[in-house]
Amino acid sequence: MKRGLVASVMGLRCPKCRHGVLFPTDTLAFDKPFDMLDNCPECNLNYMPEPGFYFGSMFISYIIWGFFSLSFCLSLMFIFDWSVNGSFVLLLFISAIFFVPLYRVSRSIWIHINIKYDEKALENK
Ligand SMILES: [Zn+2]
Secondary structure (H helix, E strand, O other), X not given: OOOOHHHXXXXXXXXXXXXXXXXXXXXXXXXXXXXXXXXXXXXXXXXXXXXXXXXXXXXXXXXXXXXXXXXXXXXXXXXOOOOHHHHHHHHHHXXXXXXXXXXXXXXXXXXXXXXXXXXXXXXXX
16 A cells, blocks of 8 residues: 555654554553654664754754644634633643654654655565
């Protein structure tokens, strides 16, 4: 089955073969949330090409969460007439819930930006 780019990014799959998983545990399992595999279990792609490779994924999560936080708080305050404190307290709860999923998707986006898809990755395994 051929997986598209968005399905591969959001499904936390290997960027090269789009088949192997990036993380050993489920995102909502609360078990080893920040552990990432060293290599793709399907095509053996090295997930850590150099030390500090995922430094750039922090910028991805910063951009995503910055724009979300801004639009979330502003819409609560100006559309639903919430107070500043109330909207920030709700934002803190939502941030705690989405911390691990955002961390994982940011790493997935970053590795998909840097490593190209190879249709034949699984053929010459
Ligand atoms: Zn792979």
